[in-house]
Amino acid sequence: MKSGLDIDHVCALAHLHLTEQEKKVLAPQMAKIVEWVGRLDEIELPVPSEAPDFHLPFSLPFRADEVRESQPLESVLANAPEKDAPFIKVPKVIEEK
């Protein structure tokens, strides 16, 4: 399996930045790991293909559709990095013209 791993593209998708030095270490490691997991190509899977649902021999029940209490606002805000209660502050998203 040809990996096709483009480290810059994947970093952008994952919202991560790697320095050139980190890339030098990580890119070859990643390529090696991708090649290693690509071993799955050796397996002959049954045809026709099935959706890869997680296989459990029992069904999982749905809970009753009822309103439940949520976390209290104060406890949620307590961990916010920046806040102006009852809001969490983030940088402006909509730019002014």
Place this chain on the structure above:
Amino acid sequence: MSLTSLGASEIRSLVAAKEVKAEEVVRAFLEQIERREPEVAAFLSVEGEKALEQAKALDRKKDKGCLAGVPIAVKDNILIKGMRVTCGSRILENYVAPYSASAVEKLAAEDAIFIGKTNLDEFAMGSSTENSAFFVTRNPWDLSRVPGGSSGGSAAAVAAGEAAAALGSDTGGSVRQPAAFCGVVGLKPTYSRVSRYGLVAFASSLDQIGPLTKTVEDCALLTQVISGPDGRDSTLADRPVPDFAKEMKEKLGPFKAAHLKEKLIEKIDPEVKNIYWKTLSVLQDLGGELIEMDFPSWEYALPCYYIIAPSEASSNLARYDGVRYGYRHPEYSNLREMYLKTRTGGFGEEVKRRILLGTFALSSGYYDAYYLKAGRTRQLVSREFDRAFAEVDYIVTPTAPEPAFPVGAKKDPIAMYLSDMFTVSANLAGCPAISVPCGWSREGLPVGLQVIGNHFQEGRLFQLAFLLEKKVKFGNNRNIINWKEER
């Protein structure tokens, strides 16, 4: 005998009979922590004051629960309300849990005492606890070696007598492998047996909370308490939890156990292989019929796991963006830059590696070739287990391919991933699996046997593990206490 050499069952009996006060128990364990922590470094935080308060209140209480006065250490990716939960990561360094995990609530309801939070590989990603953002935990049997991972802090704390029992989490072997490395008992319950509510998500279709204990009896006791529905985890099975302690002591009778073909264990440490073969003969002595079984997809389980787990992790860890909780990078000019700098500064190397791997496996153009293929391989692994359990009661393997390795010995990520070669299959198939100490290497390092059972057959696992424990006379880890004292 010192209180810290006792297991959960023994302590609760003493406290229930009022032979010992819970406060005395907690003080003894806190003293042990003070003595051992400079060397072992199992805990990220110790909650001495809270634990003592809890113990004093318990001593005044009339009707005590089945874990009365048992000091329990909890892996730091499991929430205890009001305590920090770091996941071994800078990104959650100052996060305080706003609620408790379901498993924690169930233990608290039985009067267990939470003594502290234990070290782990960052977000449970690792097999040595070296990936913690804070420090490396040492193996109490040999301080130059790792305790295994990712629940290395929990395993080391129990082995060093710093806690009577502990909770860990197991996504690909993170309870069983450190249990084997530290000479304690560790169980990954059936997927959906124990609520994941309050366990910080790594790979949601694989994660399970499990106990690490000194004895099989303690393991059954803790599993009993933490299992069962809670209405807060939609993946929990709606089925009654049997009396594990009772099942454990039932007569085992003749049984069948599948063992792996030689080719699947040919590259493992020769001593581990030797101990594995010897333990198989012990199983025969216990009435077991051993069947060599071929699992054609076994060797693909690990690469399959290393696509599925990172893919789920890349999705689960997208929530750490500096908006609602956790670390936020102080300098940014817009929202995107805030995400980027926060995640880049907050995550460690292994977490980044797995996020990138998962992002790649799920990305457009590669999804079918990697994630879909891994999903289908997972089905094969599950079906092979189904076929095996139609014929046998157990599958037995070494827990890990080698005993505890030296700190810093594995620089290559794939070499580290191979530590999980025997454990990931049970996670992929959702089956329960236990690691029981079954011998020592010549260097005095513990070696574990993994026993895998069919879904919801934890009781059967305890039954065999209990007999095996008696037979190999590893028993609880009192030996280690003596050994450390003699050094």
